[in-house]
Every structure is written in structure tokens, then in C-alpha cells.
Amino acid sequence: MQQGYDAIIIGGGHNGLTCAAYLAKGGEKVGKNKLKVLVLERREKVGGAAVSEEKYPGFIYSTCSYVCSLLRPEIFRFLDLPRHGLQVIPYDINSAPNPEGEGIIYYNDHDRTRESLRRHSIRDAEAYDEYAVEISRHCRFIKRMLLMTPPDPTQINPFVQNRINPWGHREDLDGLLRIAREFGQLGERHMYDMIRFWSMSVADFLDQYFETPRWKGLAAASSIIGTALGPYSPGTAYVLLHHYMGEVDGQIGAWGFARGGMGSVSKAIAAAAVEAGVEIRVDAEVDKIIVRNGKAVGVALKSGEEIYGRSIVSNADPKRTYLKLIDKGDLDAIDPDIHRYARNYKIRGSSGKLNIALDGLPEFAGLGKEAAYGTVDIGGDFDYIERAFDDYKYGSWSKRPFLDCVIPTTVDPTMAPPGKHFMSVFVQYVPYQLAEGPWTPEMKGQYEKDVLDTIELHAPGFRKLVLHVQCRTPWDIENEVGMTEGNIFHGELTLDQLLFNRPFPGMGQYRGPFDNFYMCGSGTHPGGGVMGAPGANAATEMLKDFKRGVVQ
Amino acid sequence: MTAYVEHLTPFLRKTPFHPRIEALMHGSHWMRWTGHYSPAAFESVQSEYFTIRNGASVYDVSPLIKYRIRGRQAADYVNHLITRDLSKIKPMHAFYTAWCQDDGMLVEEGTIFRFGENDFLLNSAKDQLHWLEQVAYGFEVEIQEASNELCGLSLQGPQSRDVLRAFGINGIDHLPRFGILELELQGRWLRIDRAGFTGDLGYEIWVKPDDALWLWDRLFEVGRDHKIAPIGAQALETARIEAGFILIDVDYSGALHALRPSNRMSPYELGIGWTVNLNKEGYFVGKRALKREKEQGLSRYVLTGIEIEGRKPAPGSFLYADRKGRRELGLTTSACWSPTLKKNIAFARVPSAYAKPGTEMWIEIWYHKEHKIERSMVRCRAANRMFYDPPRKSA
Ligand SMILES: Cc1cc2nc3c(=O)[nH]c(=O)nc-3n(C[C@H](O)[C@H](O)[C@H](O)COP(=O)(O)OP(=O)(O)OC[C@H]3O[C@@H](n4cnc5c(N)ncnc54)[C@H](O)[C@@H]3O)c2cc1C
Numbered sequence: 053m054q055q056g057y058d059a060i061i062i063g064g065g066h067n068g069l070t071c072a073a074y075l076a077k078g079g080e081k082v083g084k085n086k087l088k089v090l091v092l093e094r095r096e097k098v099g100g101a102a103v104s105e106e107k108y109p110g111f112i113y114s115t116c117s118y119v120c121s122l123l124r125p126e127i128f129r130f131l132d133l134p135r136h137g138l139q140v141i142p143y144d145i146n147s148a149p150n151p152e153g154e155g156i157i158y159y160n161d162h163d164r165t166r167e168s169l170r171r172h173s174i175r176d177a178e179a180y181d182e183y184a185v186e187i188s189r190h191c192r193f194i195k196r197m198l199l200m201t202p203p204d205p206t207q208i209n210p211f212v213q214n215r216i217n218p219w220g221h222r223e224d225l226d227g228l229l230r231i232a233r234e235f236g237q238l239g240e241r242h243m244y245d246m247i248r249f250w251s252m253s254v255a256d257f258l259d260q261y262f263e264t265p266r267w268k269g270l271a272a273a274s275s276i277i278g279t280a281l282g283p284y285s286p287g288t289a290y291v292l293l294h295h296y297m298g299e300v301d302g303q304i305g306a307w308g309f310a311r312g313g314m315g316s317v318s319k320a321i322a323a324a325a326v327e328a329g330v331e332i333r334v335d336a337e338v339d340k341i342i343v344r345n346g347k348a349v350g351v352a353l354k355s356g357e358e359i360y361g362r363s364i365v366s367n368a369d370p371k372r373t374y375l376k377l378i379d380k381g382d383l384d385a386i387d388p389d390i391h392r393y394a395r396n397y398k399i400r401g402s403s404g405k406l407n408i409a410l411d412g413l414p415e416f417a418g419l420g421k422e423a424a425y426g427t428v429d430i431g432g433d434f435d436y437i438e439r440a441f442d443d444y445k446y447g448s449w450s451k452r453p454f455l456d457c458v459i460p461t462t463v464d465p466t467m468a469p470p471g472k473h474f475m476s477v478f479v480q481y482v483p484y485q486l487a488e489g490p491w492t493p494e495m496k497g498q499y500e501k502d503v504l505d506t507i508e509l510h511a512p513g514f515r516k517l518v519l520h521v522q523c524r525t526p527w528d529i530e531n532e533v534g535m536t537e538g539n540i541f542h543g544e545l546t547l548d549q550l551l552f553n554r555p556f557p558g559m560g561q562y563r564g565p566f567d568n569f570y571m572c573g574s575g576t577h578p579g580g581g582v583m584g585a586p587g588a589n590a591a592t593e594m595l596k597d598f599k600r601g602v603v604q
Numbered sequence: 605m606t607a608y609v610e611h612l613t614p615f616l617r618k619t620p621f622h623p624r625i626e627a628l629m630h631g632s633h634w635m636r637w638t639g640h641y642s643p644a645a646f647e648s649v650q651s652e653y654f655t656i657r658n659g660a661s662v663y664d665v666s667p668l669i670k671y672r673i674r675g676r677q678a679a680d681y682v683n684h685l686i687t688r689d690l691s692k693i694k695p696m697h698a699f700y701t702a703w704c705q706d707d708g709m710l711v712e713e714g715t716i717f718r719f720g721e722n723d724f725l726l727n728s729a730k731d732q733l734h735w736l737e738q739v740a741y742g743f744e745v746e747i748q749e750a751s752n753e754l755c756g757l758s759l760q761g762p763q764s765r766d767v768l769r770a771f772g773i774n775g776i777d778h779l780p781r782f783g784i785l786e787l788e789l790q791g792r793w794l795r796i797d798r799a800g801f802t803g804d805l806g807y808e809i810w811v812k813p814d815d816a817l818w819l820w821d822r823l824f825e826v827g828r829d830h831k832i833a834p835i836g837a838q839a840l841e842t843a844r845i846e847a848g849f850i851l852i853d854v855d856y857s858g859a860l861h862a863l864r865p866s867n868r869m870s871p872y873e874l875g876i877g878w879t880v881n882l883n884k885e886g887y888f889v890g891k892r893a894l895k896r897e898k899e900q901g902l903s904r905y906v907l908t909g910i911e912i913e914g915r916k917p918a919p920g921s922f923l924y925a926d927r928k929g930r931r932e933l934g935l936t937t938s939a940c941w942s943p944t945l946k947k948n949i950a951f952a953r954v955p956s957a958y959a960k961p962g963t964e965m966w967i968e969i970w971y972h973k974e975h976k977i978e979r980s981m982v983r984c985r986a987a988n989r990m991f992y993d994p995p996r997k998s999a
Pocket of ligand 1: 403405
């Protein structure tokens with residue numbers, strides 16, 4: 053039995069590590085009252101869904117996440133990540149191949165993009181700026197809320213005891229007023245626009261601006277990635293924003309490659325954490341959270357070992373945390389609704405992944421050679437994507453899936469031998485379980501073949517370049533990374549599960565139902581992606597509680 | 605690793621005049637204009653500027669975005685779109701106007717050409733099709749992007765008429781300001797209008813792309829004795845500030861492209877309230893809001909001219925009510941030293957009360973001096989923005 057930790061963090065995903073580093077630094081750049089922090093990771097390495105792995109000799113794969121944009125610059129700075137080896141290199145190009153004609157491509161260069169869109173439709177080229185302005189406006193608004201604990205409008209009465217956060221009962225009111233002020237500055241028209249936007253389907257949103265089906269399909273890509281919804285489903289417009297709200301060097305919406313693969317992000321954060329005094333233990337799976345008298349007091353490992361600490365933090369997703377790591381009895385003693393919330397939490401797996409080693413750089417149908425240097429979205433119009441979604445809805449992988457492909461080695465010299473390439477293929481939609489039952493090796497083989505065939509169709513000659521394929525279903529992702537159903541965001545990003553409702557009503561401020569219990573993973577505000585914000589925000593709330601003597 | 609730049613195909617468009625312009629481009633001072641190569645300067649900005657005010661300057665205006673507006677209700681549509689009263693504009697005339705969003709904020713301002721009762725061409729700096737089509741709902745009108753159908757040269761300066769006379773343009777002496785002339789010369793179609801962006805005597809000449817080089821060569825041939833010379837955008841910039849013309853993205857953000865709604869401006873605030881005719885028949889986009897703004901005095905500021913002491917140009921400089929700089933009034937948008945007037949001039953966004961010509965204000969100017977940046981606080985006075993307005997412009 054060990055004791056004496058100020059915080060025990062379950063899970064060494066990038067959010068758990070960020071939370072640990074922030075806590076250990078006491079939330080200050082140079083920590084004075086350093087807390088003793090322990091991170092327990094069940095796998096043999098930290099990083100969760102942000103890892104780099106050599107699955108084929110000489111090739112480093114970003115096995116899960118593959119591009120970086122959401123990681124907040126504030127976190128970069130505070131943890132001094134560049135010194136710990138992190139470098140993110142932006143890329144400029146986004147495209148969609150077309151086996152039947154000219155593909156769609158857009159660039160960093162505004163004029164070049166306009167010229168390229170004009171070849172498809174003058175109308176769309178002309179509407180592009182207006183569309184970009186609307187998106188930027190939404191991003192500017194939401195960006196300010198990312199590193200902020202979401203205020204809960206049910207808790208704003210300053211004259212009564214605040215149930216969730218009794219020690220800061222003006223904070224929700226102040227927070228809401230701050231947001232209201234920002235909102236007020238938008239002006240009437242844009243206030244309406246914004247409210248509509250949050251609940252719209254991406255198809256309805258894009259139809260307001262554009263006519264070219266393939267261009268709309270490409271623009272919709274970001275709104276279905278990782279999401280068990282089709283382009284016609286309400287709420288998908290917001291997911292689009294979730295992918296645009298990141299930045300590289302102040303350039304909103306830009307994405308980049310982490311040099312060395314996404315594992316470099318976790319590695320750098322872990323190094324910062326260790327430097328700040330955090331203790332990290334791998335191969336240390338937590339079995340249960342120990343609760344006594346409504347207080348979280350420690351954890352029991354699979355190995356039987358028990359570790360006690362002043363506070364317990366879960367980086368695991370909400371479903372895993374509340375249904376597996378916590379006893380139902382402990383929850384029911386607080387409020388039986390919580391178990392129900394956890395059961396009903398939407399965390400459907402819908403994405404698979406193929407990691408491919410290539411002998412050379414593929415060329416995509418209907419596009420110039422430069423396309424391979426950015427994101428290549430293989431898909432088509434809304435109907436193509438919706439049809440892919442239909443397969444999924446009825447319990448199969450999409451026979452013609454939507455694929456978000458990048459080849460980081462076009463930019464990164466460290467991930468493959470010279471002249472060879474690593475291609476990351478994100479597959480939408482793939483179910484966690486098939487209608488017929490669990491995945492079998494034959495089914496998985498067929499799914500892999502369908503993906504490779506789809507790529508071949510959009511990049512003739514591609515198959516001849518393939519040296520090795522690592523194929524992942526949501527089931528595999530769950531088993532490897534520990535994300536329930538392999539949902540990449542730790543729970544769907546729809547309005548009912550965002551802000552103060554993330555993960556559950558009444559638990560949107562990183563605090564759990566027990567005293568001294570916290571959540572810090574992507575299942576909390578502002579949600580999934582390699583962003584670090586949930587981890588940093590959770591630490592900020594915890595530090596407040598430490599300071600006020602709430603954590604004893 | 606190779607960078608993708610080697611795979612990119614050149615995409616900047618060349619206007620039909622490009623071969624002639626390129627041949628004269630010694631320092632390669634290219635800039636971009638709506639995705640085209642456009643000259644910023646050839647050799648000496650100063651001599652190019654004086655060509656505008658002393659000779660006949662030639663500037664390639666082909667990159668302007670153009671929309672053809674035609675149809676049974678084209679006139680009704682245009683009158684609904686713009687702030688000016690179309691009923692006062694006769695066919696074969698061009699006119700400068702603003703067009704706004706319904707809350708009275710300026711989308712853009714520019715020149716519209718009226719060829720017939722229901723036949724128009726609108727020139728703009730930014731993409732407008734999405735907006736023009738939205739406004740067209742309910743009108744029997746056809747709007748077509750026609751940017752590449754014509755190419756044109758702007759011929760500006762006191763000698764420009766002499767050049768056209770020598771070119772053999774009959775009737776050029778009688779073409780009034782903003783008049784349009786269409787004719788045939790040596791078997792080629794030409795359109796000439798008397799307008800421009802310099803506030804001087806000047807014309808624009810439009811031809812079919814195939815006739816571009818013919819036009820260029822002929823103009824320079826007949827113009828040689830009339831001090832003709834090509835100019836770039838830098839020389840033009842000084843002339844347009846002297847003339848008081850506002851420029852999108854410099855003096856204001858178009859309402860469709862402004863990220864912050866508060867950055868949008870109304871025609872009144874931009875000092876082009878004269879283009880707004882609240883008494884014209886029927887409704888036009890923005891009328892209600894503009895009427896309210898005018899009647900209730902809701903304008904937040906006005907873009908006025910200022911004349912500044914000293915000679916340091918003052919772009920992006922703050923204005924104050926007092927020398928100590930305690931009370932901030934606003935900011936300059938465009939600024940230059942005027943070589944003709946020998947004045948230090950600028951456009952400044954200030955509260956209306958300060959825009960009355962002669963009102964004294966203070967301006968904080970930062971300027972380079974060798975390797976240092978220095979600051980000075982100097983006096984300035986509000987002035988009519990049309991700093992330079994020679995009689996020949998409309999004579
Ligand atoms: C295939 C895929 C592609 C993606 N692509 C991108 C992308 O390109 N860009 C992007 O920004 N985001 C992407 N994402 C999303 C992003 O990777 C995740 O949202 C993010 O990494 C989650 O981080 P986290 O720290 O919150 O949780 P996780 O990374 O899930 O970390 C949780 C950690 O907790 C550990 N854990 C769980 N249970 C226990 C236990 N009982 N005991 C001990 N440890 C435990 C897990 O092993 C894991 O290491 C992708 C995700 C996936 C799956």
C-alpha cells in the first residue's frame with residue numbers, strides 16, 4: 053500500500069499527461085507548491101491515441117491520431133514543449149480526387165484556390181470568401197471558450213448553494229456573462245446565424261453557399277470524421293467547426309504534422325511532466341476507484357495493488373470510468389441518475405484506420421502531384437457519404453467508405469526511409485460490432501480490401517506501392533487504446549453532450565459525483581482531439597479546489 | 605525531401621496586355637490583383653505619378669471583376685441593389701455608386717455602366733456574385749460573371765484627350781464626364797468611357813481580348829508625342845488619395861468580408877453619403893437602416909480628409925483631440941505626401957464633430973529615421989477629402 057500522492061491520474065493519454073504536468077507545476081510557470089502527482093497507464097507506453105509506433109521495420113506510424121492543429125498554443129508555451137522536442141509543421145493543401153474528371157483542390161494561397169474552384173463553378177468560387185468568413189467568425193467565438201471551464205446556466209443563482217461547485221458560486225454567472233458579452237458583440241444577424249449553426253446539418257449549412265456536389269462533399273469531410281452521423285444529420289455543422297477551431301501559428305483552421313508522428317506530442321508532454329516531478333507508471337491498469345463515504349480515496353490496480361491519494365482523476369472516457377472503474381453502488385449512493393447518464397452516453401465507434409507503408413508516393417486521380425502533400429479526402433458528394441453512412445447504420449462497414457488520407461512523410465524526414473512513405477488512412481464509417489456479431493478475421497480482411505480498393509480507384513497504381521498494412525477497426529482501437537467502442541472523441545460531439553453537459557448534466561466542470569474525484573479526458577469540455585485543453589482545464593479547476601481546501 | 609512547390613502549376617493569370625507590360629518590367633515589381641499579374645511599378649514611381657498629372661498614363665484595368673446584368677427587370681433590380689437613384693442615369697452613362705446590406709453597411713462601391721434601359725455592367729474589386737444573386741430573388745434578371753470578356757486600359761491625365769484625338773476617336777471632345785462611347789476603329793470594336801480613379805481628366809478604353817495588343821501598340825504610337833507612359837499601382841495610389849477615392853480593404857472592409865461586424869461601415873461613415881438617395885422611388889437594400897442613421901445621427905464616425913503639418917506620411921496613425929494625446933479620436937486609413945499639392949494628406953476616421961474642414965486635431969506619427977523609429981506629435985486639420993480637383997476633370 054502506497055500513500056502520499058496529491059493526485060492520481062488514471063490514464064496516460066495526452067490529456068492525462070497535460071493534467072499531471074499542470075498540477076505538478078501548480079498551475080504556475082515556475083511551481084512553488086508542487087503537488088505530488090502519479091500517472092497510471094495500463095499500456096506499456098503513454099500517449100493513448102497520440103502515439104507513434106514502428107509496426108513495420110523502418111516505418112513509424114501515427115497509429116491513431118495523425119494530424120495536429122487543436123493543441124492549444126497556451127499549452128505549448130506553458131509546458132515548453134518545443135524544448136521537449138515537439139515541432140508541428142503545417143501543411144497547405146486539401147483535395148478530393150475524382151476518378152471521372154478533375155478533382156477538387158484548395159490551397160493556402162487564396163487566389164490559387166479561387167482559380168481552382170472557378171474551374172468547377174464560378175458561383176462557388178465567388179461564395180468561398182463569404183463562407184470562410186462565417187466559419188472564421190464561429191471559430192473566433194468558440195476559441196475563447198476552449199481553455200475555460202464551461203459555465204453551467206443552472207447554477208447561476210448567487211444566493212443559493214451551488215450544487216456542483218459550491219466554492220465558486222459566482223463563477224458560473226461570471227462565465228456566462230463573459231460569453232454573453234462576446235455573443236452580444238456579434239450583432240443581431242450573426243447571433244441568429246450562430247444559434248442556427250450549432251444545430252444544423254452540414255449539408256443544410258453548405259447548401260446555403262455552394263452548388264458543386266463534389267466540392268460540398270469535400271467541405272463536409274471534417275463534419276463527419278469520428279462521428280456516427282451522416283452529412284444530413286443535424287448537429288454535424290458543429291463537428292465541422294471542431295476541426296476548424298485549431299490553429300498553427302495563429303493561422304486558424306490550419307493543420308500540421310508533428311515531426312516524428314503524433315507520439316511526439318505525448319512524448320513531449322510526458323517529458324515536461326516528468327521534469328515537473330510527475331511519476332509515471334506504465335503497465336499499471338486501474339481496476340477500481342476506491343470510494344469511501346462519498347469520497348474518492350484511491351485506486352485498486354488489476355495487480356491487486358492499492359494506491360491512495362488526496363484526489364483521483366480519470367483520463368479514461370466517461371463510459372469506461374463510470375461503468376467499469378466505479379461501482380454502481382457507490383454511484384447510486386450519490387444519485388442513481390448518474391449511472392443512467394453513463395449508460396446512455398453516446399459514444400458509438402464509427403471510424404477505423406489503415407496505416408500503410410508505401411514504396412513511393414501515390415498519385416491521385418484528377419489531381420496534380422502536389423495533392424499528396426496535404427490531406428486527400430476520398431469520397432464524393434453528400435450522397436456518397438450518406439450511402440457510406442447507410443451501410444454503417446445497418447451494422448456494416450461502408451463498402452465505399454469515406455477516407456481521410458495524409459502522407460506525413462512528404463514533409464517529415466524522420467518517419468520512413470528516404471523515398472518511402474507512410475500513409476495514414478482514416479476510415480469512416482466502420483462499426484464497433486457488425487450486425488452479424490463481433491468482428492472476425494475474414495470480415496476484417498474484407499473491410500481492409502474494400503478500403504484498399506477504394507483507394508486504388510482514386511489513385512490508380514496505388515496497390516503496387518503497398519509494402520505493409522496495419523488495419524484497425526473500432527474494436528481494435530478500444531482494445532488497444534482503451535477508448536470505449538473506439539470512439540475517437542471519447543463521446544460524440546453533439547450539442548447534447550457539449551459544454552456544461554459534457555460528459556453528463558451536472559458534471560460538466562471536470563468534477564465527478566464524489567468529493568476529490570475529477571475527469572480530465574476528451575469526454576470533458578471542449579472534447580476530443582489532440583488538444584490538451586480538457587487536461588489543462590481540469591487541472592485549473594483542481595488547483596482551485598486545492599487552494600480552497602476543498603481537497604483534503 | 606522535395607517540397608511540393610515543384611509540382612505546382614503556375615496559376616496567376618496574365619491579362620491580354622501582359623506581353624507588353626512584361627517587356628517594360630525592369631525590376632519585376634509585380635503584384636497580384638484578383639489573381640492576375642499586375643504592375644506595382646515599372647521603374648520610377650515618381651515619374652509614373654507625374655505622368656498621371658502631367659501627361660497621359662496607361663494602367664491595365666483588365667483584372668477588375670465584371671458582372672453583366674440584363675433582363676426584363678434589370679433596371680428595377682439595379683435600382684433595388686444600389687443606393688443611388690438609377691432613374692437619373694441615362695443609357696450610355698457610367699456612374700459611381702454604393703451598394704449595401706440591409707442594415708445599411710457597405711458591401712462595396714464601384715462603377716456601374718448603363719448601356720441600355722435594361723443592360724448593365726458592374727465593376728467590383730471583390731467577388732459579388734453570391735450577393736448579387738441573393739438580391740436578385742424575385743426579379744426577372746440575369747447576372748453573369750463577365751470578367752474575361754473584355755480587357756481595358758485606363759488612360760488618365762491632362763493629355764489623355766489629345767491621345768484619343770490622335771488615335772482618331774471621333775466625338776471624344778464631346779464625351780461628357782461619365783459618358784460612354786462605342787465605336788469601330790480599323791474594323792475593331794471599342795468602348796470608351798470617361799471615368800477613372802485619379803480625379804483627373806481621363807478615360808477607360810475597353811476592347812475584346814484579341815485586340816488588346818493592337819490597342820496598346822496604337823495608343824503608344826500615337827501617344828508618344830503626348831507624354832504617354834505606363835504606370836503601376838503605386839503611382840496610382842497617390843493619385844487616388846489626392847482625389848479622395850476610398851479603396852476596399854484599405855479604407856474599409858466590405859460587409860460580406862468583414863470578420864468583425866463592427867468593422868463594417870455605412871456610406872455615411874465613409875463620407876460617400878452623397879451616393880445615397882433616400883427619396884428615390886421604392887425600396888432599396890439598406891434604405892430603412894440608412895434613413896434611420898441619417899435622421900437620428902447614428903453614424904459612429906466619418907472618414908474625412910486631413911492635412912498634416914510636416915512631411916512625414918501618416919498611414920495607420922492615431923488622431924487625438926489634444927497635443928498630449930489624452931483623448932483619442934480615430935485612425936488614418938490612407939496617407940501620402942502629395943507631390944502636386946505639396947501637402948501631407950490622409951484619410952482619417954473621426955467623430956463627425958471633428959470632420960468640419962479646418963477643425964484642429966493632433967496626430968501621432970511614427971517614422972523611420974536611418975535605423976531608428978521616431979515619433980512625433982503634429983497638428984493636423986480636417987479637410988475636404990477631394991484634395992485635388994482640377995477643372996479639366998469635368999471640362
Ligand atoms: C483512429 C483515430 C484517429 C484520430 N485522429 C485524430 C487527428 O488526426 N487529430 C486529432 O487532433 N485527434 C485525432 N483523434 C482523436 C484524439 O486522438 C483523441 O481524442 C485524443 O488523443 C484523446 O486523448 P485523451 O488523453 O483524452 O484520451 P486517450 O488518448 O484515450 O487516453 C486515455 C488513456 O487512458 C488509458 N486508460 C484507460 N483506462 C485505463 C485504466 N483503467 N487504467 C489505466 N489506464 C487506462 C488508456 O490506455 C489511454 O492511454 C483520433 C483518434 C483516433 C482513435
